Structures are given as C-alpha cells and as structure tokens.
Amino acid sequence: MEEQDGDPSSEALVCCEGLTKRYGDFTALSDCTMTVARGEVFGLLGPNGAGKTTLIRTMLGYLHPSDGRCTIAGLDPVSDPVAVRRQVSYLPGDARLPRHMRGRGLLDFFAEMHPLGDRQRSFAVAEQLELDLSRRVAFMSTGMRQKLALAVVLGPRTPLLILDEPTANLDPTVRAAVLDLVMQERDAGRTVMFSSHVLSEIEQTCDRVAFLRRGHLAHELTMDELFQRHRVTAVCSDPDMQSIEIPGQLQEFVTDVSLEKRKVRINTAGDLAPVLGWLGSLPLRQVRIEPLGLQAIYQSVHLGEEILQLQPTRAQQDVALAEGVE
C-alpha cells in the first residue's frame, strides 16, 4: 500500500489490515485492523499474553504475518524490513545490552551504528535519567539497564518510536521522567506507540488506546472519549423504588443504570450537563460523580464484567460469540 496524497490513510503512519499471526495451531494475533496517525501517542493495552509483543514484532518484520498485512510509512515489513526499521526506534520488553561495555561506550556505539543516530541526544537522555555511564552493563542494576536502553532508543530521530513497557523496573520518580521524555518526543513531532500495564501512565500520555484481548483488537478509545465518561454512585432515598428508567432524551448520554439494595450506579458518556438535571429529579442522597478512568474500561473489556455498555468492535463481537456470551 503506497501512501497517496488525498487518501485519508496518508495521515496514518502505521496501517494494519487483518494482521494475523499463528504459532502452529495457536493464533496469537487475529485479524487486527488499526491505524496509528502521525504525531499520535498510541497506547497498547492488554493482559499478559494478549498479543502486544506479537503485534509489534510483526509490524517490524521480525515475525512474518500468517495473514493480512501492515505498513509503516507505506513500507511493507515483509518485503522491505530494513527500510521499515529505519523508520522506527524500538525498545523491546526484554532489551539485552552487551554486558562487557560501559554505558558511555555503548551509547557511542549505537549512535554511530544507526543512520539517524544522535549521540548528544542519547547522552542528554542518560543525564535526564541520572544514569552513571561509567559503569559496565554487567554491574548495572535492572533499572539502570532499562535507563541505558531508553537512552539508546530515544537517541535516533526516527519518525516512529515503539516502546514496549518503557517504565518496567523503574522507580516512581524515574517513571515520571520517562513519561516526560515521551511527551517531549510527541512535541518534537514523533509518533509514539507504547505498551504498559500501568493504566495511569497510559491515561497521562496517550491520545488513543487500543485494548488487545486473546489476540483480538477488542476495543479502541480516544482519551477525549474516556475523559467524557463518568460514574455516578448514590443511595436511593425511596425504599419503594425498584428500578430507574433512562429518559428517552438521555439515551445517548447514559450508558448504564443499576439499582440494587438502594445502591445506585449510573455510567455516563459525553456531556454531563443534561444528565445533572435528571439526577436532581431522582430521590438520591450521597451522590458522587467521578471520572470513570481507564481501569473500569479495562475491566469491562478484559474481565467480561458488565460494567459498561461499550460499542464493541467486530472482533469483540466475534470473541463474545465464540465464548457464548450474549
């Protein structure tokens, strides 16, 4: 797929179409169709074994797809893996560095080796992360090695940066510094894809997030959509009330209502203002309104709890059907 002017997909740096990866009989990635826009910070979420690393490694041509295809900047990783990798700086989840080298020498080595290597930038990142570059990799702690790997990866000015759990093994202060670095990269015009199991990090930094579940792209959500979702909890002061009906004109704003043992739970999407008037008319006390947050969406997608009414993707419907869930 070549990039073309006027084609809406030309705004996308990454395009996956029906991307599928099977290991023997086991399907690790199934029919994944998604795009990542230029300049976007895109989060990849999913429990252990959901297929995140498989997706990334197939995108980069380290694994060959069993079906479907993917392009990065219009380049196909199957036919042109080297050209694709020139577009990308990739931090794998299990980054291994030569143990005999000292930090300084290692940053020099990688800056020289990469066509877009930037020694100054790598050293600046190491300094920002307060890393002692005089040590040999073998004598560094796990967190120090992670910092060094980040300094290597954040050096080259490639259009796309892929970070597989960049904050793993780091203490809270350093985690915050790494997230700052990600935002700097975005401000410098780079596209960033990153996976993390820490949902607050994804909330803080990403423009859009995709949820993988058992190899399927189960749900996609922009942060703007997320921040418009709220949960209302309250106690019903009318002991005879059995249920709460959503008024017709609020159907698009209220996704879910439950009343059980006088405990009320209401989930909203979109503008809160029209919902507030309705809440005021209900016999409620101890009313609390809070942002729903990614945690609730994550649970809804991955644990199959009926917390939210999400618009399911086609893949999500397929999974539900396969599992016999209505």
Ligand SMILES: Nc1ncnc2c1ncn2[C@@H]1O[C@H](COP(=O)(O)OP(=O)(O)OP(=O)(O)O)[C@@H](O)[C@H]1O
């Ligand atoms: N080489 C392989 N051969 C067979 N199965 C594999 C292979 N590599 C990965 N898998 C399986 O594919 C599935 C997806 O693995 P993957 O590493 O992509 O998950 P992940 O979402 O990155 O997980 P984590 O969050 O634990 O890193 C898992 O069930 C895993 O066991």
